Amino acid sequence: MLIAEPLEIAIQQLSKLPGIGRKTALRLSLFILRQSEADVSKMTESLLKLKSDIKFCSECFNLSVDELCPICSSTTRDKSVICIVEEINDVVAIEKTNDYKGIFHVLGGVLSPLDGIGPENLKIKELMRRIEKIKPSELILAMNPNTEGEATALYIANLLQETNIKITRIARGLPIGSDLEFADEATITRALEGRIQIK
Amino acid sequence: MLIAEPLEIAIQQLSKLPGIGRKTALRLSLFILRQSEADVSKMTESLLKLKSDIKFCSECFNLSVDELCPICSSTTRDKSVICIVEEINDVVAIEKTNDYKGIFHVLGGVLSPLDGIGPENLKIKELMRRIEKIKPSELILAMNPNTEGEATALYIANLLQETNIKITRIARGLPIGSDLEFADEATITRALEGRIQIK
Incomplete structure (x- = not known):
């Protein structure tokens, strides 16, 4: 050609x-x-x-022009809540809501033994060091709702069993605008388990 | 954000x-x-x-590093057959077959009165000048099989009515690997009209 x-x-x-x-x-x-x-x-x-x-923030491993990213260096963010995410895209997705006022920690992936990714390949050691330093009141586990994400969330929750930090996992359920009829069983099960009382 | x-x-x-x-x-x-x-x-x-x-070939308006594109400057291509296409992508698509040995002419679009594109916006004047110079034996109209493509093919065929150049249009029919059941009526009509005798 x-x-x-x-x-x-x-x-x-x-x-x-x-x-x-x-x-x-x-x-x-x-x-x-x-x-x-x-x-x-x-x-x-x-x-x-x-x-x-662009470099990586030395604290949370988000993208940053400076040593610290705008979120870590902000004085208005609540440093007692850390939201743990897989990738930088996830920070962008959560920031878009304009609803989250805490800080982040980017793991740089998820545990995936089949791909040879263990805890040492993620920023988990750095997370533990940060938790010791900041002593947050709450950790939000915001990994994706799939097998690897759940496993990673469980692994981190286990590491912190001895501490008295509140550990939460973002809700899994039916997405806004979706239809029960077309939802898969696992999602419906989670939505039922995670039901909240309104009255 | x-x-x-x-x-x-x-x-x-x-x-x-x-x-x-x-x-x-x-x-x-x-x-x-x-x-x-x-x-x-x-x-x-x-x-x-x-x-x-990258510039445009001064003869056929295909992409070129030099004044003439590799196809126009080739000595092995048959200069008596000109294949007229809409865009440069189409040259690439036809060249990929390794089956066409003639030369090309890129119109740079199709007639589309609604978008304000008339004959003067396409390389039709240049095509006529080229035909006069080269005196090809065959012109293959290879515009896309849609309304604008058909209209452009018809327009060019009409311009050359008085000449004795053989003018052909690429076959429209069922694509290889497709299924009669899922083909639209216009395609099936064309496939029947364009049937060829095999015995």
Whole structure:
């Protein structure tokens, strides 16, 4: 096939991105070709700056430009509540609600013995050290509601059995806007177990 | 929401790409953050090089590094057959078959009065000039099988009514691997009309 070399290289590079195959990479490349030179360099600069300027917060391992992320260095956040999440995306998802006022701890993954990921590969040691230092009143376990997430939540809860910190797990149940008819059994079971009294 | 600024800018830039929303842009940004600095600059360089090095072939308007694209400058391609396509993607799709030995002409779109795209917005004048110069024996109309594509094919065929060039249209019918049961009526009608004798 006779594809111009710079196009072929751009396609190869773009298709390394997650969820982007050769066809999408070609479409993106042709879109980029139609942009102005200034627009293209604005985009590539933003990616280089992303890589060079962003580090991990030394406290919670969220993304940060400085030593501490904006959440850890904020004076208005409640430092007695730590929400433990798997990945940085989860911080973004929770922050979007504008409802959570505590701080975070990003584990950087979940326990997954099949993939060779044990407690030493996650920021669990760092979490324990932080708990000792901050002495929070509550830990919210906000791992995803799947096997690995539940196992990781259980593992952390077990580590802290001896302490008197309140440990909570985010509710599992029917998502807003969904339909009982189409929900799976495990979700309905959890929704029933987690029912709350309204009167 | 407290998102680090370089991340926010990268998300904004990436979500300008077609088919990429904020969530995907965030996922791509976090992936880029996990790459090595060398890998990121390799990717951004490929995009800048794509933009700076690629021009349009002065003959067929395919992408090209030089004045003429590899297909137009090839000595092994049959210059008496011109395949007329809408976009550069279509050249790539046809070249992938390794079956077509003629040359191309990229219109850069299709006639679409509702979007204000008339013949003067497409490379139709250039096509006529090329036909006069090359005097091809066959023109293959390979526009997409939809209303605009059919209208554009008809328009070009009408322009060339007075000449004795053979004008063909790519076959419309059932795609390989598909199922008659699930095909739409228009496709089945075309497949019946275009039936070929096998004995």
